[in-house]
Amino acid sequence: MDLDQQLNVVKIGTESVSDGSLSRRTFLKVTAAAGGGLLLSFILPRTIWSKEAAGARAADMFAPNAFIRIGRDGLVTLIMPYVEMGQGTYTSIPMLIAEELEVDLTHVTLEAAPPDERRYANSIFQIQATGGSTSVRAAWEPLRLAGATARTMLVSAAAQTWKVDPTACHAEKGEVIHATSGRRLKYGALVDTVAKLPIPDHVALKAPEDFTLIGTSAKRLDTPDKVNGKAQFSIDVMIPGMKIATVAACPVFGGRLAGVDDGKAKRISGVHQVVLLDNAVAVIADHMWAAKQGLAALDIQWDEGLNATLSSAEIIRQLETALLKPGVIARKDGDVAKAMAGAAMKIEALYQMPFLAHATMEPWSCTVHVRKDGCDVWVGSQVLARAQATVAEVTGLPLEKILVHNQLLGGGFGRRLEVDFITQAVQIAKQVDGPVKVVWTREEDIQHDIYRPYYYDRMVAGLDKGGMPVAWSHRSAGSSIYARWHPPAFKDGLDPDVLEGAAEPPPPYALPNMLVEYVRQEPPGIPTGFWRGVGPTHNVFVVESFIDELATAAKKDPVEYRRALLGASPRAKAVLELAAEKAGWGQPLPAGRGRGVSVQFVFGSYVAQVAEVQVDKNGEVRVTRVVCAVDCGVVVNPDTVKAQMEGGIMFGLAAALFSEITVKNGRVEQSNFNDYRMLRMNEAPAIEVYLVKSGEAPGGIGEPGTSALAPALTNAIFAATGTRIRKLPVNRVELRSAKL
Amino acid sequence: MIARDEASVWRRQPDGEETDMLTLNINGKDCEVNVPEDMPLLWVLRDVLGMTGTKFGCGIAQCGVCTVHVDGQPIRSCIMPVVAVRGKKIMTIEAVGQTPTGANVQKAWLDLEVVQCGYCQSGQIMCAAALLAATPHPNDADIDAAMAGTICRCGTYTRIRAAIKRATQPS
Numbered sequence: 001m002d003l004d005q006q007l008n009v010v011k012i013g014t015e016s017v018s019d020g021s022l023s024r025r026t027f028l029k030v031t032a033a034a035g036g037g038l039l040l041s042f043i044l045p046r047t048i049w050s051k052e053a054a055g056a057r058a059a060d061m062f063a064p065n066a067f068i069r070i071g072r073d074g075l076v077t078l079i080m081p082y083v084e085m086g087q088g089t090y091t092s093i094p095m096l097i098a099e100e101l102e103v104d105l106t107h108v109t110l111e112a113a114p115p116d117e118r119r120y121a122n123s124i125f126q127i128q129a130t131g132g133s134t135s136v137r138a139a140w141e142p143l144r145l146a147g148a149t150a151r152t153m154l155v156s157a158a159a160q161t162w163k164v165d166p167t168a169c170h171a172e173k174g175e176v177i178h179a180t181s182g183r184r185l186k187y188g189a190l191v192d193t194v195a196k197l198p199i200p201d202h203v204a205l206k207a208p209e210d211f212t213l214i215g216t217s218a219k220r221l222d223t224p225d226k227v228n229g230k231a232q233f234s235i236d237v238m239i240p241g242m243k244i245a246t247v248a249a250c251p252v253f254g255g256r257l258a259g260v261d262d263g264k265a266k267r268i269s270g271v272h273q274v275v276l277l278d279n280a281v282a283v284i285a286d287h288m289w290a291a292k293q294g295l296a297a298l299d300i301q302w303d304e305g306l307n308a309t310l311s312s313a314e315i316i317r318q319l320e321t322a323l324l325k326p327g328v329i330a331r332k333d334g335d336v337a338k339a340m341a342g343a344a345m346k347i348e349a350l351y352q353m354p355f356l357a358h359a360t361m362e363p364w365s366c367t368v369h370v371r372k373d374g375c376d377v378w379v380g381s382q383v384l385a386r387a388q389a390t391v392a393e394v395t396g397l398p399l400e401k402i403l404v405h406n407q408l409l410g411g412g413f414g415r416r417l418e419v420d421f422i423t424q425a426v427q428i429a430k431q432v433d434g435p436v437k438v439v440w441t442r443e444e445d446i447q448h449d450i451y452r453p454y455y456y457d458r459m460v461a462g463l464d465k466g467g468m469p470v471a472w473s474h475r476s477a478g479s480s481i482y483a484r485w486h487p488p489a490f491k492d493g494l495d496p497d498v499l500e501g502a503a504e505p506p507p508p509y510a511l512p513n514m515l516v517e518y519v520r521q522e523p524p525g526i527p528t529g530f531w532r533g534v535g536p537t538h539n540v541f542v543v544e545s546f547i548d549e550l551a552t553a554a555k556k557d558p559v560e561y562r563r564a565l566l567g568a569s570p571r572a573k574a575v576l577e578l579a580a581e582k583a584g585w586g587q588p589l590p591a592g593r594g595r596g597v598s599v600q601f602v603f604g605s606y607v608a609q610v611a612e613v614q615v616d617k618n619g620e621v622r623v624t625r626v627v628c629a630v631d632c633g634v635v636v637n638p639d640t641v642k643a644q645m646e647g648g649i650m651f652g653l654a655a656a657l658f659s660e661i662t663v664k665n666g667r668v669e670q671s672n673f674n675d676y677r678m679l680r681m682n683e684a685p686a687i688e689v690y691l692v693k694s695g696e697a698p699g700g701i702g703e704p705g706t707s708a709l710a711p712a713l714t715n716a717i718f719a720a721t722g723t724r725i726r727k728l729p730v731n732r733v734e735l736r737s738a739k740l
Numbered sequence: 741m742i743a744r745d746e747a748s749v750w751r752r753q754p755d756g757e758e759t760d761m762l763t764l765n766i767n768g769k770d771c772e773v774n775v776p777e778d779m780p781l782l783w784v785l786r787d788v789l790g791m792t793g794t795k796f797g798c799g800i801a802q803c804g805v806c807t808v809h810v811d812g813q814p815i816r817s818c819i820m821p822v823v824a825v826r827g828k829k830i831m832t833i834e835a836v837g838q839t840p841t842g843a844n845v846q847k848a849w850l851d852l853e854v855v856q857c858g859y860c861q862s863g864q865i866m867c868a869a870a871l872l873a874a875t876p877h878p879n880d881a882d883i884d885a886a887m888a889g890t891i892c893r894c895g896t897y898t899r900i901r902a903a904i905k906r907a908t909q910p911s
Contacts, residue, residue: 086857226858229793650895
């Protein structure tokens with residue numbers, strides 16, 4: 001179904017809103033669908049955090065942001081508000097509906113939701129976004145409730161048809177069955193009757209012990225086309241008459257284009273056009289090869305601007321200075337100063353984490369066809385409505401004339417929460433007749449990313465005579481991503497991401513006197529953005545490294561030390577004990593080997609990891625094994641949870657061991673996979689993931705695997721070598737001098 | 741030098757003077773393409789022939805997602821001039837499932853749910869199929885050697901290793 005038809009479906013939902021019979025507190029509406037069948041319109045929560053917001057929502061006018069259609073053919077279609085980027089959401093979300101609706105998972109098909117900021121806003125801050133490990137958390141209750149409502153009404157419709165008691169009927173595999181008489185009616189035959197029924201007051205969700213699909217490793221629905229070359233990503237879009245463009249932006253952040261000599265580029269076969277933007281040049285050609293050659297043949301003069309001498313060293317100096325100032329207080333428990341004064345021992349440490357690029361395997365690509373009366377855009381985005389909005393801004397066209405065709409994402413990791421590339425692609429396309437596909441080279445991708453910020457943290461703790469922490473002070477300096485990305489979320493000098501895992505939620509340990517401060521220090525010129533694991537990837541590294549340092553100072557085993565502090569957090573304690581047991585914690589290892597542990601509660605999930613490393617005399621670190629224990633509440637698809645943990649661990653490991661973006665003369669020094677090193681097959685550890693059985697509400701799983709990894713790794717390096725890594729990535733030169 | 745403000749948009753149709761007709765054998769079929777001889781095979785496949793299963797990742801043979809087979813050998817198509825594969829048998833992800841080894845690899849990939857975002861998997865599967873065709877029972881060192889050139893950012897390596905081993909077993 002194309003986008004126009006989808007919009008049509010959405011429009012029907014809108015019309016139902018004006019129905020005067022609708023209760024203000026109704027969360028779900030059932031109407032006849034266009035072309036026959038049934039349409040359920042309902043609300044997915046706009047925030048997963050605030051109870052106040054949930055209360056406010058219930059009092060709102062009914063404004064549905066999710067839609068399920070059941071056709072006369074019995075097929076179930078979900079207008080899918082989340083995008084697939086490898087995390088398995090195209091499978092786990094339909095599982096929630098199929099479970100309650102009693103249909104086979106394969107009978108649920110998906111349509112990508114069109115861009116509509118107001119309607120599809122579902123994530124943390126009222127933005128149509130897929131990210132933050134939030135999809136299953138937000139959809140868990142409403143999707144099941146929608147499925148259960150439809151099931152209940154289908155049973156009622158069948159009972160009415162047969163003139164029997166509904167309680168004598170049940171739903172099974174897309175049919176309603178009256179067991180005593182053996183009569184059956186398929187859903188498709190009932191939908192028109194259902195559309196006329198009132199919504200029941202009370203709908204019973206299935207008891208967890210009756211789940212037949214939730215909790216099973218249902219096969220992924222999107223993968224068969226990903227093993228035979230058929231899956232279409234943004235970069236694979238082919239539009240008749242389309243040209244290919246590639247682009248070079250000013251290598252210095254904030255610089256401008258001064259002039260171009262395109263004489264040589266003109267002579268390259270297949271080159272059509274050279275397009276100039278304020279800060280970039282693009283070459284439009286028949287194919288990428290001609291475009292790349294054309295770009296290389298240009299003689300470009302840049303006005304490098306204010307950042308022409310910017311360096312990493314200068315940015316780090318600024319952060320060091322910022323860290324000397326008191327920050328905005330994000331958490332204050334007890335009396336830290338008093339407790340610190342009375343402590344038997346004081347421990348202090350500084351930690352640093354580098355700028356990081358995302359390096360999604362699919363380089364940015366966006367196909368745009370600008371016409372006088374409208375614009376089509378084919379792209380893979382985590383923020384569809386923002387994508388549409390930037391097209392409107394650049395073209396001057398109204399939103400309804402802009403069709404955004406979302407494609408599968410060849411990795412997201414937070415990079416596709418930005419629309420900088422889409423803006424640029426449309427600026428180029430405005431100057432081109434007909435459709436044009438703009439493709440970034442890997443060099444452009446690495447050098448014009450929106451980077452994970454550099455963070456600088458200072459930790460101070462006071463220990464009692466027994467070595468346990470009585471005072472805990474954490475001051476963090478770095479960029480606020482929300483302050484740029486969604487300014488309303490940056491309030492009173494704080495945002496909800498930057499101290500997740502440090503202040504709110506706090507570390508899971510008993511820390512009676514605690515002060516957590518944030519000093520906002522933006523790097524000049526360098527754009528910073530979300531990166532897989534976001535705030536917790538930074539905070540968990542700092543907290544879990546420091547807890548390990550306290551254990552060392554207290555001369556206690558790292559697992560025992562943590563366990564003693566987790567009395568009030570049984571779920572955290574349970575994952576710690578499970579990971580330690582499965583990893584064989586405490587069993588002797590040969591010289592040069594060590595185990596390290598981390599525990600965290602972030603994204604609504606509890607995770608503990610034990611990494612086992614081997615460090616050789618050259619300082620080379622080999623991670624041989626990572627054991628990961630997860631309590632993410634109710635598990636929808638266990639295999640997907642395991643896959644996300646495995647992937648998150650590899651992602652975190654690549655960064656902790658190898659990755660660092662550095663700046664010299666205002667430009668990024670790295671350019672491609674030869675100098676921005678990735679983890680490879682021969683460097684990948686064996687990974688074991690263990691899931692804790694839980695009836696709690698689901699937690700996020702896309703990012704916790706990444707945030708837990710770095711401290712487990714560096715704590716293991718400490719165990720193996722006695723060298724404490726306080727600055728990432730791991731410095732192998734430093735480890736060469738370690739006593740092994 | 742064109743000043744920024746004076747720059748006029750410059751256009752021209754390709755004149756074809758610097759191109760040649762080349763006959764390529766791709767997935768068992770001959771096809772003619774009119775492209776520069778030094779054009780990498782990757783862009784011939786993707787942008788000229790519309791065979792987009794083979795992916796672009798780095799352009800410098802560092803990531804392996806563009807891997808295809810030439811006479812059964814895995815090569816990085818992003819740096820392979822098209823003239824160098826004239827007269828040779830080229831196989832891409834679109835047809836590898838027609839070979840018994842390729843079909844086994846694809847099945848193992850799905851059985852073990854290797855795939856996440858899927859973007860690199862064409863390259864991974866082409867590397868794995870070439871490995872198994874040459875070494876039907878690879879050990880871990882063989883797998884490392886054959887697969888280390890292909891990057892997966894989703895981190896599916898443990899499952900790739902397991903799937904290669906599974907593909908060696910009779911189905």
